Amino acid sequence: xxxxxxxxEFQARIARGEKIEPGDWMPEEYRKQLIRMISxxxxxxxxxxxxxxxxxxxxxxxxxxxxxxxxxxDEGGHGQYLYHAAETLGATREEMIDALLAGxxxxxxxxxxxxxxxxxxxxxxxxxxxxxxxxxxxLAHCSxxxxxxxxxxxxxxxxxxxxxxxxxxxxxxxxxPQQKAMVQDALNRWWAPSLMMFGPHDSDSPNxxxxxxxxxxxxxxxxxxxxxxxxxxxxxxxxxxxxxxPNLHYDETSGNWITSEIDWDEFWRVVKGDGPCNxxxxxxxxxxxxxxxxxxxxxxxxxxxxxx
Amino acid sequence: MDSQGQKYQVFEKERADxxxxxxxxxxAPDAEMALENARDVFVRRPNCLSLWVVPxxxxxxxTVQELRDNAWREADAASDAPTETWLVFQKQxxxxxxTFVAHVGAVAACSPQQALSRALETFPNKNxxxxWVVPxxxxxxxxxADAPSMFAPAHTKTYRNxxxxxxxxxxxxxxxxxxxxDE
Numbered sequence: 001x002x003x004x005x006x007x008x009e010f011q012a013r014i015a016r017g018e019k020i021e022p023g024d025w026m027p028e029e030y031r032k033q034l035i036r037m038i039s040x041x042x043x044x045x046x047x048x049x050x051x052x053x054x055x056x057x058x059x060x061x062x063x064x065x066x067x068x069x070x071x072x073x074d075e076g077g078h079g080q081y082l083y084h085a086a087e088t089l090g091a092t093r094e095e096m097i098d099a100l101l102a103g104x105x106x107x108x109x110x111x112x113x114x115x116x117x118x119x120x121x122x123x124x125x126x127x128x129x130x131x132x133x134x135x136x137x138x139l140a141h142c143s144x145x146x147x148x149x150x151x152x153x154x155x156x157x158x159x160x161x162x163x164x165x166x167x168x169x170x171x172x173x174x175x176x177p178q179q180k181a182m183v184q185d186a187l188n189r190w191w192a193p194s195l196m197m198f199g200p201h202d203s204d205s206p207n208x209x210x211x212x213x214x215x216x217x218x219x220x221x222x223x224x225x226x227x228x229x230x231x232x233x234x235x236x237x238x239x240x241x242x243x244x245x246p247n248l249h250y251d252e253t254s255g256n257w258i259t260s261e262i263d264w265d266e267f268w269r270v271v272k273g274d275g276p277c278n279x280x281x282x283x284x285x286x287x288x289x290x291x292x293x294x295x296x297x298x299x300x301x302x303x304x305x306x307x308x
Numbered sequence: 309m310d311s312q313g314q315k316y317q318v319f320e321k322e323r324a325d326x327x328x329x330x331x332x333x334x335x336a337p338d339a340e341m342a343l344e345n346a347r348d349v350f351v352r353r354p355n356c357l358s359l360w361v362v363p364x365x366x367x368x369x370x371t372v373q374e375l376r377d378n379a380w381r382e383a384d385a386a387s388d389a390p391t392e393t394w395l396v397f398q399k400q401x402x403x404x405x406x407t408f409v410a411h412v413g414a415v416a417a418c419s420p421q422q423a424l425s426r427a428l429e430t431f432p433n434k435n436x437x438x439x440w441v442v443p444x445x446x447x448x449x450x451x452x453a454d455a456p457s458m459f460a461p462a463h464t465k466t467y468r469n470x471x472x473x474x475x476x477x478x479x480x481x482x483x484x485x486x487x488x489x490d491e
Contacts, residue, residue, distance in 0.1 A: 017402060018437075019402055019407050021438050023370065024373045025373060066467060073352065077349050077352060081332050087315070097310075145407050146332075149407060157468075166475045235479060289310075293310065296312075299337040300311065306338060
């Protein structure tokens with residue numbers, strides 16, 4: 001078959017809702033875009049362990065500690081599922097890890113903000129994992145089989161992440177004046193970064209239309225962002241929390257909550273490596289990688305000896 | 309660049325009435341470590357009854373699209389190898405929740421190509437989109453005796469389940485209280 005016929009069949013398969021599997025014909029650009037998306041997603045899970053991992057030793061109760069440990073461990077596992085999916089497209093684990101450690105790979109900008117109090121553990125769970133679930137529920141229907149399967153697994157597990165966060169925010173919002181102040185402060189700091197998680201404005205998202213045509217995404221960044229805002233605003237207000245946006249208002253005609261324009265300068269600054277914690281996050285990843293080198297060496301030596 | 313070791317595909321059996329199905333892959337220096345890694349990566353929650361790891365390079369895989377041309381049949385080189393048992397795996401669905409490559413049975417063969425030919429005859433099914441065949445000898449399986457220590461701990465970790473956080477009733481209550489105030 002020539003390229004044009006292959007391409008037509010590929011589009012027809014996507015239109016029929018078939019999953020594309022490793023080994024199937026796919027346009028080179030489909031492969032490239034998926035490797036870009038999936039590896040960034042994997043890196044986000046791995047770097048995403050850091051803001052919360054920092055609080056494991058300072059959990060207020062034993063229950064909160066095991067819950068947070070389990071959540072952070074899940075994020076590590078999700079990174080593994082996703083590296084696996086990217087590998088099925090021809091990327092190697094070594095290349096991806098190298099790109100992350102060298103500071104060449106992108107990951108979600110939200111993880112470059114610091115977690116300053118325990119209330120952040122609740123707010124991250126509800127806002128950041130909540131936003132991630134919205135994106136991932138869409139991606140579970142993605143046309144690429146291995147990515148879609150990884151998303152199904154991840155979504156099931158992340159529901160726990162979101163709800164444990166929600167539980168904490170509810171407790172704090174209905175707690176002592178001090179707890180209320182803490183959780184309001186957490187919302188003030190995490191609101192904007194969580195809206196940025198949906199990525200650049202549609203007008204700055206050149207790949208979106210193609211990704212939708214290929215059945216990778218079904219909604220644009222701005223559509224998902226608006227859905228998230230519409231879901232979160234009433235819930236947070238119900239708890240007596242104030243959304244940190246003086247221009248927030250409800251639009252009767254569209255039924256949407258309208259927010260201020262996102263600070264896109266800040267968004268691009270953080271994406272390009274100049275956020276509050278970018279350097280710290282990469283330093284932590286490098287240190288973990290280097291400190292684990294002797295373990296990898298020992299395991300390889302053992303495996304070689306055993307094989308002989 | 310540090311090597312991450314060999315790649316192993318992981319198969320997980322979630323219920324007694326379900327076959328082993330492909331969950332994803334792990335990297336490890338040997339099969340034993342691969343099984344340990346697979347347990348940490350894929351069995352943080354119930355239910356798992358058994359895990360298999362298979363070196364990826366030992367898997368002969370074809371999608372339906374790849375089977376359309378018969379060139380793979382002619383590449384049947386190692387036919388003087390001894391006959392052995394090959395396990396057959398199929399992907400039978402196209403929706404997100406059912407597109408897993410799952411174990412369906414076994415055939416005897418002396419090469420990957422022969423194993424796949426026999427699998428196609430033995431397990432014919434119009435709704436198969438992916439075929440994998442693997443010599444059973446290279447599959448490293450969890451032992452039944454190890455199941456309690458490998459898989460049972462996940463059962464007591466109920467806090468990993470979202471049902472342990474009944475937040476919706478609280479939100480509903482708040483909402484109806486708010487609505488009463490508004491009226």
